[in-house]
Amino acid sequence: MNEGLKLNVERRDGLAVIYTDGYINNQGGEEIAEAAYGLLDEGFGTLLLNLAGTKIVNSIGISILIEIIEKMIEVEGRLSFCHLTPTIEKTFHIMGLAQYASIFPDEQAAVTELQAGAS
Amino acid sequence: MSELGVLEETHLTFRLAPEMELEVRACACEMAKSIRMSTDKVEEVGMAVVEACINAIEHSRAADGQLHLGLAVLGSAGADEPQGLRITIQDQGVGFDCSKLVPPRIEDNLKAIRKRGWGLKIIEGLMDEVNVLSGEGGTSVVMLKAL
Ligand SMILES: Nc1ncnc2c1ncn2[C@@H]1O[C@H](COP(=O)(O)OP(=O)(O)O)[C@@H](O)[C@H]1O
Ligand SMILES: [Mg+2]
Numbered sequence: 001m002n003e004g005l006k007l008n009v010e011r012r013d014g015l016a017v018i019y020t021d022g023y024i025n026n027q028g029g030e031e032i033a034e035a036a037y038g039l040l041d042e043g044f045g046t047l048l049l050n051l052a053g054t055k056i057v058n059s060i061g062i063s064i065l066i067e068i069i070e071k072m073i074e075v076e077g078r079l080s081f082c083h084l085t086p087t088i089e090k091t092f093h094i095m096g097l098a099q100y101a102s103i104f105p106d107e108q109a110a111v112t113e114l115q116a117g118a119s
Numbered sequence: 120m121s122e123l124g125v126l127e128e129t130h131l132t133f134r135l136a137p138e139m140e141l142e143v144r145a146c147a148c149e150m151a152k153s154i155r156m157s158t159d160k161v162e163e164v165g166m167a168v169v170e171a172c173i174n175a176i177e178h179s180r181a182a183d184g185q186l187h188l189g190l191a192v193l194g195s196a197g198a199d200e201p202q203g204l205r206i207t208i209q210d211q212g213v214g215f216d217c218s219k220l221v222p223p224r225i226e227d228n229l230k231a232i233r234k235r236g237w238g239l240k241i242i243e244g245l246m247d248e249v250n251v252l253s254g255e256g257g258t259s260v261v262m263l264k265a266l
Binding site for chain 1: 138140141144159162163165166169170173177223224225226228229230234235237238240241244245
């Protein structure tokens with residue numbers, strides 16, 4: 001039924017953006033983690049997850065995002081989010097995740113702040 | 120909201136299977152839209168339904184492999200205006216002891232090996248009233264969302 005999550009990655013100056021398209025369940029979360037850890041290995045310590053193409057997430061998928069956040073804290077990197085649906089944003093607040101990962105309304109706002117912070 | 124009457128009620132049965140939560144979600148969201156619930160609230164209902172379903176898929180071990188969805192449009196007796204939606208998600212699995220659940224905390228969760236345990240907290244945060252009834256006969260999650 002679900003085609004699986006599709007990912008796209010863009011490497012920018014000082015940060016990498018991961019674009020998701022589809023449902024973030026356990027498989028989707030694993031795919032994001034794989035992409036994130038690959039980018040970390042390439043030297044990107046600042047990652048932005050653009051969820052514009054994701055309308056549905058579940059708590060199993062989010063638990064994998066928490067693993068990524070833990071990893072980023074460990075390596076003194078940073079994971080941020082942009083373009084969350086109001087429900088996904090509310091869920092992140094319910095969980096207290098917003099304390100450990102910044103949430104930006106859109107990519108422009110995120111990139112401006114993250115590039116300033118990275119340099 | 121619990122004092123409201125039922126204006127209309129639907130029951131559906133689904134087979135527990137990976138990603139069936141999306142089908143159940145679609146049914147609940149359609150009903151929520153049909154009573155003109157706001158888009159944001161419809162999405163919140165959808166997320167809560169997904170969480171209740173994946174719990175039945177992951178944890179219920181229901182021998183009959185089924186999930187029952189109940190959708191009740193609520194309103195005050197004598198008036199036709201809907202005022203809310205009551206969603207019941209039920210399985211006839213092994214059940215669990217709700218009193219033993221420890222609410223997750225992100226500080227602990229970040230350091231823990233198992234980063235799970237968020238589903239019920241998310242459901243409670245997104246819905247207006249939640250009742251979880253669980254025991255040997257299975258689990259029933261009753262959730263209310265006001266319009
Ligand atoms: N339908 C169910 N049948 C049996 N046990 C359940 C059910 N729903 C929830 N549980 C129990 O409650 C716990 C907490 O559920 P939840 O908050 O969704 O977190 P998670 O599913 O990540 O463990 C589960 O680990 C499970 O032990
Ligand atoms: Mg769960």
